[in-house]
Amino acid sequence: xxxxxxxxxxxxxxxxxxxxxxxxxxxxxxxxxxxxxxxxxxxxxxxxxxxxxxxxxxxxxxxxxxxxxxxxxxxxxxxxxxxxxxxxxxxxxxxxxxxxxxxxxxxxxxxxxxxxxxxxxxxxxxxxxxxxxxxxxxxxxxxxxxxxxxxxxxxxxxxxxxxxxxxxxxxxxxxxxxxxxxxxxxxx
Numbered sequence: 001x002x003x004x005x006x007x008x009x010x011x012x013x014x015x016x017x018x019x020x021x022x023x024x025x026x027x028x029x030x031x032x033x034x035x036x037x038x039x040x041x042x043x044x045x046x047x048x049x050x051x052x053x054x055x056x057x058x059x060x061x062x063x064x065x066x067x068x069x070x071x072x073x074x075x076x077x078x079x080x081x082x083x084x085x086x087x088x089x090x091x092x093x094x095x096x097x098x099x100x101x102x103x104x105x106x107x108x109x110x111x112x113x114x115x116x117x118x119x120x121x122x123x124x125x126x127x128x129x130x131x132x133x134x135x136x137x138x139x140x141x142x143x144x145x146x147x148x149x150x151x152x153x154x155x156x157x158x159x160x161x162x163x164x165x166x167x168x169x170x171x172x173x174x175x176x177x178x179x180x181x182x183x184x185x186x187x188x
Contacts, residue, residue, distance in 0.1 A: 012137055012147075014040040016100060018154075019048065019145040020167055023178045029053065029081050032164040035129050036092075036150070038104055046131040049079040049090065051123075052163035059124050062087055063108075070112040074122060077159065080129030088128075092155055093120040100150040121155055146171070 019035040033050045040046040060072030076087065089111035091103045106114065115122040131139070139145055148167065157163050168179035 012040075012042070012140065014046065014136070014147055016150065017147045018051075018150050018167065019147055020164065020171075022144055022146055023168075023181070025144050029078060030129075032161060034163050034167060035080070035145075036100075036102070038102060040136070042137075043133050045133045046129075046136045048129045049123075049125055050077065050129060051159050052161055053078040054160055055126065059087070062126075067108050071108055071115070071122075071124070074111075074115075074124050076124045076126055079125030079127045082128050082130045084127045086126065086128075088125050089122060090125060091115075091120050091122050093117070094152060094155055099152075100154065119155075121159075123159070146175075 014037045017037050017040075019033075019037060021030050021033040021035075023032075025031065025033075029050070032052075034052045035048040035050050037046055037048040039048075055076045055078050057076045058072060059068055059074045059076060062076065063072075071089070079088075088105045089108065091106060091111065091114035093101050095101060103110070103114065111122050111124075114120050136145075140147065146168075148171070151167070151170070157166055165179040169176045
């Protein structure tokens with residue numbers, strides 16, 4: 001039986017999980033966010049990247065050096081509210097045996113190599129999402145996030161605002177209704 005992290009004081013291990021923003025979480029950048037937690041420990045906190053917030057910018061809008069030419073058309077995503085002055089490259093891939101894998105903070109040269117490997121996607125991120133020790137656990141107890149395992153088809157989804165609703169729909173009939181609700185139901 002799974003332990004509900006919002007009702008337990010047991011250590012929560014969320015590395016590799018997705019955090020789906022609860023529909024009630026309408027706070028700025030986290031509104032309708034899907035975050036991949038790439039690191040999480042009880043004593044160090046958590047690190048993650050928002051997967052579904054493209055910025056409408058490309059790497060070429062930020063970096064003009066010749067080494068970035070192969071990546072100039074790569075979309076840049078907002079990874080979170082921390083360190084907006086940093087652009088990082090990451091690669092994601094799925095294996096049947098071990099699930100979702102990633103390589104974080106890779107060089108431009110490595111990103112170009114990863115982008116040519118079958119089954120891998122490369123993303124550029126400005127900023128990241130971070131929590132101090134205990135902060136994420138408190139947010140889970142307040143039901144701000146819905147932690148879920150990454151589905152096998154995650155990399156096949158568009159990594160834009162539609163990802164939040166697509167993942168939420170698959171959780172339960174209630175979540176399907178919430179995913180289909182307009183941003184502001186009072187405007188209906």
